[in-house]
C-alpha cells in the first residue's frame with residue numbers, strides 16, 4: 001500500500017479491539033509501535049494512547065500545516081487482563097516474548113502475544129518503514145518517581161534519554177521474555193533497525209500517570225522525527241519533568257529480588273517504600289516464609305511490589321559511574 005495520507009478509520013487494523021489507533025503519515029519514516037496495558041492492571045498507558053489519537057484527530061484542524069512522518073500503531077497489550085483489571089490471566093505477558101516459546105491455545109497470554117505480533121506484522125507489511133521503534137507503557141504499584149528502561153545499546157539509551165526522565169540500563173540481561181528484550185534482541189524479523197524503550201509513568205492509580213504517559217509518548221514521537229517540536233502540545237511536559245526531578249539521569253540495575261514459586265504466597269514488602277528511595281545494605285525491605293529480607297547492597301529501590309501478582313519483589317539500581325554513559 002502506498003503512503004497516500006493520514007488514515008485513522010479506513011484501516012482494517014482499526015476494526016480490532018486490540019488497536020487503539022493506526023496513524024499513517026504522508027512521509028516515509030519509522031513505524032512507532034506504542035503498547036499500553038501489557039499488564040491488565042495498568043490501564044493508564046491505554047488511556048494516554050486513546051487521548052493521543054484524539055489529539056492527532058484535532059491537530060490538522062487547529063494546525064493546518066501539520067504533517068506526520070512515518071507511522072504510529074497504538075495497541076492494547078493484554079485485552080483479557082485489561083477487562084478483569086488483573087496483571088495477567090495465566091502468565092505474565094511481559095515475560096513470555098520469545099521466538100522459541102511453544103505457545104498454547106489454552107494459555108490466555110499466548111493468545112494475546114499472537115494477537116500483538118499479528119498486528120505489528122500487518123502494519124509492517126502494509127507500509128514500508130525505515131525503522132521499528134517500540135514504546136511499552138507501564139505503571140508501578142509503588143509511588144515516587146517515573147523512569148525509562150531500555151537496552152544498553154547507545155541508540156536505545158539516547159532515545160530513552162530524550163524522554164527527560166531517569167534511564168535504567170542493565171535490565172535486559174536480568175529479565176527474560178520482556179517485550180523490550182524481544183524488540184531489542186533482534187528476535188522479530190524486522191529486516192530494519194529497531195529501538196525499544198519501556199516507560200514507567202508512575203503509580204497505577206495516580207491520574208497524572210496518564211498525563212505522564214501521554215507526554216512521554218509525544219516526546220518520543222518528536223525525538224524520532226514523527227512530529228515537529230511545536231506540534232501536538234500536551235501541556236504535560238512540566239508534569240513529566242517534575243516527576244523526574246531529583247533522581248540521577250542514568251542508573252544501572254544491580255540487584256533483582258526474585259520471588260520463587262515457594263515464596264509466592266508469603267512475600268510481603270514492608271510498607272512505605274517508593275521508587276528511587278535510597279537504601280543501604282542491610283536495610284530490611286520485605287518478609288517471606290524464610291524470614292526478613294534485607295537489601296544486599298546500597299542503591300536506590302525500584303518497583304517494590306505492593307500487589308499479589310509479580311515475579312520480582314523489588315529491584316535495586318545505582319548511579320551509573322560513567323558520565324559519558326549516554
Ligand SMILES: [Zn+2]
Pocket residue numbers: 038039042138139
Ligand atoms: Zn507493567
